[in-house]
Amino acid sequence: MTLDIWFTEKHKDQQGISVKVKNVLYSGQSDFQKIDVIDTEAFGKVLLLDELFMTTEKDEFFYHEMISHIPLLAHRCPERVLVIGGGDGGTIREVLNHPSVKEVVLCEIDKAVIDVSIKYFPSIACRLDDPRVKINIEDAVEYIKKQKNSFDVVLIDSTDPLGPGVGLFTEDFYTNVKNSLKEGGVMAAQTESPIACQKEFQLINALLNKVFSVVKPYFAPVPTYPGAYWSWTFCSMGVLPEINNENLAIELEKTAIYYNREIHKAVFAIPNYVKRLIENKDTVIPGCN
Amino acid sequence: MTLDIWFTEKHKDQQGISVKVKNVLYSGQSDFQKIDVIDTEAFGKVLLLDELFMTTEKDEFFYHEMISHIPLLAHRCPERVLVIGGGDGGTIREVLNHPSVKEVVLCEIDKAVIDVSIKYFPSIACRLDDPRVKINIEDAVEYIKKQKNSFDVVLIDSTDPLGPGVGLFTEDFYTNVKNSLKEGGVMAAQTESPIACQKEFQLINALLNKVFSVVKPYFAPVPTYPGAYWSWTFCSMGVLPEINNENLAIELEKTAIYYNREIHKAVFAIPNYVKRLIENKDTVIPGCN
Numbered sequence: 001m002t003l004d005i006w007f008t009e010k011h012k013d014q015q016g017i018s019v020k021v022k023n024v025l026y027s028g029q030s031d032f033q034k035i036d037v038i039d040t041e042a043f044g045k046v047l048l049l050d051e052l053f054m055t056t057e058k059d060e061f062f063y064h065e066m067i068s069h070i071p072l073l074a075h076r077c078p079e080r081v082l083v084i085g086g087g088d089g090g091t092i093r094e095v096l097n098h099p100s101v102k103e104v105v106l107c108e109i110d111k112a113v114i115d116v117s118i119k120y121f122p123s124i125a126c127r128l129d130d131p132r133v134k135i136n137i138e139d140a141v142e143y144i145k146k147q148k149n150s151f152d153v154v155l156i157d158s159t160d161p162l163g164p165g166v167g168l169f170t171e172d173f174y175t176n177v178k179n180s181l182k183e184g185g186v187m188a189a190q191t192e193s194p195i196a197c198q199k200e201f202q203l204i205n206a207l208l209n210k211v212f213s214v215v216k217p218y219f220a221p222v223p224t225y226p227g228a229y230w231s232w233t234f235c236s237m238g239v240l241p242e243i244n245n246e247n248l249a250i251e252l253e254k255t256a257i258y259y260n261r262e263i264h265k266a267v268f269a270i271p272n273y274v275k276r277l278i279e280n281k282d283t284v285i286p287g288c289n
Numbered sequence: 290m291t292l293d294i295w296f297t298e299k300h301k302d303q304q305g306i307s308v309k310v311k312n313v314l315y316s317g318q319s320d321f322q323k324i325d326v327i328d329t330e331a332f333g334k335v336l337l338l339d340e341l342f343m344t345t346e347k348d349e350f351f352y353h354e355m356i357s358h359i360p361l362l363a364h365r366c367p368e369r370v371l372v373i374g375g376g377d378g379g380t381i382r383e384v385l386n387h388p389s390v391k392e393v394v395l396c397e398i399d400k401a402v403i404d405v406s407i408k409y410f411p412s413i414a415c416r417l418d419d420p421r422v423k424i425n426i427e428d429a430v431e432y433i434k435k436q437k438n439s440f441d442v443v444l445i446d447s448t449d450p451l452g453p454g455v456g457l458f459t460e461d462f463y464t465n466v467k468n469s470l471k472e473g474g475v476m477a478a479q480t481e482s483p484i485a486c487q488k489e490f491q492l493i494n495a496l497l498n499k500v501f502s503v504v505k506p507y508f509a510p511v512p513t514y515p516g517a518y519w520s521w522t523f524c525s526m527g528v529l530p531e532i533n534n535e536n537l538a539i540e541l542e543k544t545a546i547y548y549n550r551e552i553h554k555a556v557f558a559i560p561n562y563v564k565r566l567i568e569n570k571d572t573v574i575p576g577c578n
Binding site for chain 2: 006008010012013014015016017018019020040041042043059195196221223227228229253256257258259260262263265266267268269270271272273275
């Protein structure tokens with residue numbers, strides 16, 4: 001009989017997601033954050049950064065399909081892609097399912113995340129050694145300042161707006177991302193939970209609206225993130241988040257776990273209370289109408 | 290400094306949802322189940338049945354809007370409605386926002402759930418005293434056998450397929466529900482999580498397909514349920530789950546927290562892996578394509 005050991009990510013010290021732990025496979029401290037890998041029955045192996053769920057073997061597909069397929073299918077022909085953060089390699093893996101892509105730059109501040117992912121998460125990090133992938137270990141806040149008119153698609157696959165990720169949620173940073181895009185370029189960012197992180201979602205949305213002319217949040221489940229319902233936001237200076245390459249979408253549907261063309265449209269439906277959040281009117285008010 | 294006390298609902302002893310507990314307001318044992326009410330910062334007051342989250346003040350709107358507005362708006366003119374389970378009153382509250390409704394029968398096996406809800410959840414149980422509501426304390430398995438050609442809409446707002454709710458997930462029961470419907474009638478049932486309860490979802494879907502000719506699952510978040518992403522299924526003998534009363538949908542949008550017309554369409558998009566579950570092909574397969 002093994003010990004009944006559980007890990008709980010406590011969100012704002014009020015609510016949490018708990019998993020029964022079979023084994024702790026790795027615990028370390030990088031220059032930027034605490035990194036742990038635990039093995040669980042519920043989600044397979046789990047990557048924790050600063051004791052927050054980052055990715056799990058069993059539910060990672062929701063996040064990685066959403067952050068990649070939606071913007072890449074909206075672009076007329078994505079050739080050069082930048083992934084900011086994303087050291088686990090899951091976003092890279094999905095980006096490389098788009099055959100027009102000739103180069104993907106991974107700009108990750110923390111090499112240790114990449115190393116741990118390659119060692120413990122082969123199903124996620126499996127394409128980091130693809131010849132089209134250029135790994136750049138650098139703070140994206142500095143890297144992006146130097147990129148002008150350079151990428152077709154930028155994906156901000158960051159941690160939360162605290163710790164090493166905090167500089168990735170500013171108007172300056174988003175402006176630099178915009179300037180790094182070629183004409184017709186698009187970007188998508190993870191933009192926190194519209195349930196558990198309403199204030200953060202609201203703030204990020206307001207910042208993005210200052211910088212981009214098309215700002216379209218979209219929503220899908222991520223069972224191991226706070227609120228378990230997550231948002232990403234598609235941004236551009238004119239391109240809409242519609243499927244531009246129908247044939248490729250059909251092809252991706254054959255192997256995708258979450259994504260299909262119906263889902264592509266459906267994820268852009270905005271719940272009523274989220275519309276009010278975006279309009280800065282209020283937050284969730286429960287109770288009898 | 291108050292004690293740091295947490296409650297965790299452990300799902301299949303593998304994963305859980307945790308909340309910090311401010312206070313335990315009620316604990317009792319009815320003839321059917323253990324009933325507890327706790328007060329939390331994250332979700333306000335929480336109703337637990339057999340130590341499982343049933344409803345919370347702050348997130349109940351997802352569930353109650355979804356189980357009621359989708360089927361009632363699809364019906365051409367719902368006048369007589371049956372709610373099975375639903376002793377907390379949230380479904381009744383939403384049903385009564387449909388002005389064509391002349392009578393709602395609440396068939397709840399456990400009067401204690403109603404009593405506790407009236408006392409502790411006034412924002413949810415607030416319309417149980419409406420003159421259109423008829424409360425019938427009875428096992429719905431027996432009640433439904435006696436109803437023929439009687440209801441425009443039946444809503445199965447049950448607990449999970451264990452404990453007192455187990456008889457509400459059988460082919461016989463669904464057949465009796467079908468027979469209780471008037472011509473043009475529709476039903477919707479809560480049908481478990483397509484993430485945390487995949488086998489149950491698959492089984493229920495197969496049973497419903499044996500009985501009804503239109504079987505359309507739909508999906509939305511419920512942060513305090515296992516997997517935090519839930520399903521309901523719309524069933525009929527021909528009526529589709531489309532908005533039949535556009536004016537009423539516009540009216541409901543003004544006060545709904547989650548529901549709007551875009552959401553009504555979007556919730557029917559079926560994730561790829563759920564399509565495979567429905568076709569009995571497989572369950573989620575993570576990893577590198």
